[in-house]
Amino acid sequence: MARELIKGNVAMAEAAIRFGLEAYFGYPITPQTELLEHLAKRMPELGRAFVQAESEVAAINMVYGAACTGVRVMSSSSSPGVSLMSEGISYIAGTEIPAVLINVVRGGPGLGNIAPAQSDYNQAVRGGGHGDYRNIVLAPASVQEAIDLVGLAFDLAEKYRTIAMILADGSIGQMMEPAELPEMRPINRQDPAWATNGNPDRPRRQLTSIYLEPHDEEITNLRLLKRWRDIQANEVRYKEYYLDDAEYVVVGFGTAGRIALSALRAARARGIKVGLLRPITLSPFPASVVAELAQRARGFLVVEMNTGQMLDDVRMAAQGRAPIEFYGRPGGVVPFPDEILAEIERMASSELRVETDPRMAWLERALAR
Amino acid sequence: MARELIKGNVAMAEAAIRFGLEAYFGYPITPQTELLEHLAKRMPELGRAFVQAESEVAAINMVYGAACTGVRVMSSSSSPGVSLMSEGISYIAGTEIPAVLINVVRGGPGLGNIAPAQSDYNQAVRGGGHGDYRNIVLAPASVQEAIDLVGLAFDLAEKYRTIAMILADGSIGQMMEPAELPEMRPINRQDPAWATNGNPDRPRRQLTSIYLEPHDEEITNLRLLKRWRDIQANEVRYKEYYLDDAEYVVVGFGTAGRIALSALRAARARGIKVGLLRPITLSPFPASVVAELAQRARGFLVVEMNTGQMLDDVRMAAQGRAPIEFYGRPGGVVPFPDEILAEIERMASSELRVETDPRMAWLERALAR
């Protein structure tokens, strides 16, 4: 198909349709709304289910119900709305059924603002809900990648009977880029062995997240973790830029990652050997790649549009083998390449130590500003 | 005051009253319910506010409102209920007002069960809600400690205008132990400079979590992080057992920590030089203590009633300087001392390496069981 200039939110919505979305449940919230609005128009045209739920709490529980039938189902929201989904997300995880969620992150905490942010990393990756579970979290950095990741999200969610969340931000959602949408894929309804779809001529099926006997819940928790081990082994995805000869490594995801790329080019132009690691799966996190880079890199610069959340995963992976610096713009501020360039130059020209807490070191610099 | 044999849930409720609780809002849920029931009886007697809210969503927003008036306010729940509070918690954090929450954790994810668990560590410590914020999280290991921490929670919440959460578990909530309750402290209402209490003869006051200008939100995020830096510097609390000469260090909080103590004694009896670090503030985490221990310890054993959540904080603090092993019982299973003893002996008698991912190494052992 030809490339068209398309907005991130609309692209993700249309991609979901073409990848076989059969039911969408959501509630309006900026900067995600165009996604819901596009589906409000398209889904009924196609005779598929669209419901503007009364709230995000209701939306996630509608998703829960539809997911139990084994079809491709999705919801989307932005930060405060996703917080309201926490209980439902935990139920879906505990019931081990596939679902796709999109969080077009905005500035927080609280009502905050509607500008692009990455401050829901912890919530998405460490699980905002209660109990032991992990979700797959995918971070697109362009409209094309957002389209592709929607497809991947459905595939992985079904393969592992898990939640796959796309962690975008206001900028991905609002930006227009040339991108190619997939062909419309015909819907052929499966009847997964677990789906409670009321089909006749077979034993009844049940889907629940309750295991009153601690022993049974423990087995469930271990089953989930075992599945997670496989996901970690098979599904880590990331993109490398100029890493082969890199002495310094910038780590950034989504919008922060692509902005870092601009800074990188400028730095290279100034002769600094710096590369970029852009995690695409935030969860599972490309820990082994970071560990490997930590062996040879002089230093890391983690760049995020928050106060340092992925930073913890980088630190855990690096295990103190290389110094780590942090640069963040929280609250909906989108950094300019020049700022990141300045940080790269600072790093390249200073004595780095492992000891210090990168987040607090950055805070001191930020407060000094 | 004399020691009395008292149940953890009741003790925390009565302690809150004596530390000046003026308003409670909650919703019944096992294994926390006695806490709500005790307050349902006592608060009206004392002419203080008690409301059984229609849901945890409503409860946290009632807390939000009452907290805006500057009085001591509290809610309590258990895992699924706390997930429903995520958005409200984020709003309270973003509005920078004090509130105390108690989570009597049960097995999850989803509906799970009502047995004692520690699987909400990530949610509590990494913030279940959206946006950049951190809560103070306190983990009692006995009824007496639960009482004392309720008082501490109110003091810290007010000192730093933040949420202080007590992360207990079903066992702390249901257990009876001899404990001493504080004297009833007379209520003298303050008028904090920020409280929206409708008092006359002063300029109007506003409390919100909205900062439409990203720049303003960024300043707020940095202010919160700065406050967090101070909390980290001043409020870390933990308990040490036999650490002076310890070659091996067990790290465990709450119920898991006190059970480890029994195992420790047995191990010492068998000549193994092992000590226990029991974090009381899970957040801020006693990272520097772990870092210091990592310099000299032959190995760490992290024990949790989950699949390894605090484990990440220990790994981050140890920065690869000492091997770390994990032992967990998720899903509401409470480990017996013998199991932990066996782990200590295994650790003391085997070649430990830093490389391996402790969580997955444990999973292999658990699946082998």
Add this chain to the structure above:
Amino acid sequence: MAAKGWIDVSDQYCKGCELCVNACPQEVIALDMSRLTPKGYHPAHLFKDGCTGCAICSVICPDAAITVYREVTRAAAAA
């Protein structure tokens, strides 16, 4: 002449709640204090003649523990 009836009460389901005892218009049901069900309840049973098979006990039984039979009289059969 009143229809003749009979009830079987399942030990597996009966919890001895006495709702049927209370509801039976003929007052011919009682708990059998001489027996305990696997769950530890005294089950209901017919303790004297007179059951008409009206099935009212089965309408009130919360545990679907009662099977009710009614003798088919010639009249009824003919009808």
Add this chain to the structure above:
Amino acid sequence: MAAKGWIDVSDQYCKGCELCVNACPQEVIALDMSRLTPKGYHPAHLFKDGCTGCAICSVICPDAAITVYREVTRAAAAA
């Protein structure tokens, strides 16, 4: 003789929505196309005599932009 009235419209608040123009029974209010407010709107103003000070414009104004005055006639004063 009809009471004499006057309105002041605040440039700070008026958004030129024309609700007052539409509501004024005397039809003496219009937008002043010759002026722009700091916010970039053409503000409302009295464009001819006849305002009775009935204050209906101020009742409909969503921005509390109108101050209304009414001349106190001897009669009214006496009353």
Add this chain to the structure above:
Amino acid sequence: MQKEILIAGFGGQGVLFAGQVLAYAAMDSGMEVTWIPSYGPEMRGGTANCTVVIADEEIGSPLTQHPPLAIVLNLPSYDKYEAEIQAGGVLVVNQSMVDRAAKRSDITTIFIAANEMAEQIGDKKLTNMIVVGAMLAGLPEISLEALEQALKNHLPARHQKLLPKNFEALRKGFEIAQAQMKIPA
């Protein structure tokens, strides 16, 4: 010193209160103590149990897999826990609800027809006090007097009038157990 006592039976047999009385007595005798119940959703007819730990130092685990001391008030509990008792331990069995002999010889098993004895004393609610009294024979750390004092202090006012009968139940149980254990009074 640390000792764990497990008490198990049907809901309604006074299992939880029996444990609490022991806990009160231990506390009043200046010991450390923990009491922890099994808890579940509100449902009738289930089994209930609780664990009491007494010690002279800070108590670690409030639970144990192999208690030295235990009381079982019905057959399911006897079947479930007999095997778990520490060798050399003491197990008090309510014979009224149990129709089998002991399987283990490496522990002291005290059989006592608590239901009947309670009804003799005149209140079958006293069953739990009988077996508690019996347990004391294997628990020298807590004296009969301490237990009676604990009852005095903690029995709800409306039940105070029942104290004498409670004492009688404790004593009866204690004496029979002592006799069975052949420990000189």
Add this chain to the structure above:
Amino acid sequence: MQKEILIAGFGGQGVLFAGQVLAYAAMDSGMEVTWIPSYGPEMRGGTANCTVVIADEEIGSPLTQHPPLAIVLNLPSYDKYEAEIQAGGVLVVNQSMVDRAAKRSDITTIFIAANEMAEQIGDKKLTNMIVVGAMLAGLPEISLEALEQALKNHLPARHQKLLPKNFEALRKGFEIAQAQMKIPA
């Protein structure tokens, strides 16, 4: 090659569409491109702006602090962005809404009374096409033809009849700008 174009003005001046037309033209000419708007809660009378980045390689940041190229359609935007333009850059100013002279001499400022010209052509909605045409004079990467083609391809069907006037607007703007830049056609 990478160039950033900032377009700013009042909501309703066609700022966002102007940017999109440039983006379409760049895309159809086989370049990489990003278009990103400022977005906010629904409120009237605010200012709107968007940034278009065109390049021949994968584009990093869709935003830039100091664009080489910009169009400002009203005074507030002129005041806000004049200082941000890269030295040597080109700034197209809608003179109809701006009553002051340029402050900077190190950039090429093209003044063009777009409102009036648009009304001459017969539709003041064409203001944005005039300034876009003008911008092309400083943006050789995109030809006038490419832009016209882009309009043909992407102007909603119901507006296709307006194409000739749009072309006229583009050309007018382009010519005037060229004249001001004294670049031989």
Add this chain to the structure above:
Amino acid sequence: MVALIKPDFAIAKNEVYCRPQAFTDISTHYCPGCTHGVAHRLIGETLDEMGLRESTVGVAPVGCSVFAYNYFDTDFVEAAHGRAPAMATGIKRVLPNKVVFTYQGDGDLASIGMAEIMHAAARGENITVIFINNAIYGMTGGQMAPTSLPGMKTTSSPNGRDVETQGYPIRMAEMLAQMDGAGYVVRRSLHDPANIRKAKKAIRTAFEVQLHGLGFSLVELLSTCPTNWGMTPVDALGWVNEHMIPTFPLGDFKISAAVAAIK
């Protein structure tokens, strides 16, 4: 007293009543005499009579009936507390030809689940809701429910529900009947055989409404909680009659024209 001998006519062909086909053979966990069991039985019998066992998906709530999925021989899911109507919506929108019903208690439906039930009704969601009103929170041990009666003693209203500070009972059926999307909304009681028969008729009608696609249908059933009311099962039935019915009058609160037409 001699045991009676089972007569010869007591054979399958002479059965006037036996356990529903739509039931599994699992004995319920409900307390003795709890009328949750009666409600289950009526649903089971209805599924049998309408032949819906193999085309139904049930949605269990959080409450004492959390394990309902164990007792019906149909597909079943277990919802988050109060969200059964949302979950049912998700299922029904994907499977419009299946029968989807929720089974909810008063805490689940009228307290935490208020928004979901109201909007399911407003949307005219084509599902059936069986609403068990026992005026208390059973599973968690007897706290006050939105339907608890004024002055009623519960573990969270130890001195009796004080309407001044704890509010008034909510009559959900009357409330939901206001919704244009509601096709059939009635209240019945389970306190005696006559009323139980009426309740069953209502449940059948509710399912028929769904089969005909006539919108939201709900049957509120006044039910007992002997355990937390602290009464014998028999006394509990009497209490429903004497105390609950006056506050929660039985009746039909919404029968849309379309529904009236099929009745």
Add this chain to the structure above:
Amino acid sequence: MVALIKPDFAIAKNEVYCRPQAFTDISTHYCPGCTHGVAHRLIGETLDEMGLRESTVGVAPVGCSVFAYNYFDTDFVEAAHGRAPAMATGIKRVLPNKVVFTYQGDGDLASIGMAEIMHAAARGENITVIFINNAIYGMTGGQMAPTSLPGMKTTSSPNGRDVETQGYPIRMAEMLAQMDGAGYVVRRSLHDPANIRKAKKAIRTAFEVQLHGLGFSLVELLSTCPTNWGMTPVDALGWVNEHMIPTFPLGDFKISAAVAAIK
């Protein structure tokens, strides 16, 4: 045309109307002609007349009126979307002698906030609610609200609200009037001066109900959204009259005996 000269009598003592004292001097962010502004003005005037400016705590919603806290010269908090009644409950329970009111739109109150408003009414929470019904989601750009009219085109019902799949408008005032805890529940409109005057009387009564401790009071106000309706402010007023009032009839839906007594 010559500009008129301001006459001498146009001085303070001859003012028949001026901006409320209870307002700050901040110009609102509302679109031109949006009747949110009228509702604000009526509240401001009422606070003035009742002398409540210094003893009131307002609760702003999430919606176009999210910034209401900027416009009133009283203490104010800003609630999470839909939770204003819960937040107000928390404040009022601690400060029973202060006046606490919420200001909420239809998405906020009738959609996501359904449970909180219903239960505040059921509890007879002694707060006042000003409910702005403009049949649409303003702030997020014109999506369907629970109060959108059948067939109404919005950005999430692009072909017009289809009642079959998107449900029917909810009449909140009628619904809330069913609650025993509700003391005063009425609907008014802001589409012309006469109705605006009636609306103001209702707002005053609602605050009086709270001062007398007579329970939950709510005034639903039919309001405009010229921007998302795509109309001029003047046309929008007409649309309220012609299209909204037929679906949302004006009137008093609950006036408790106690309230009737003070009126």
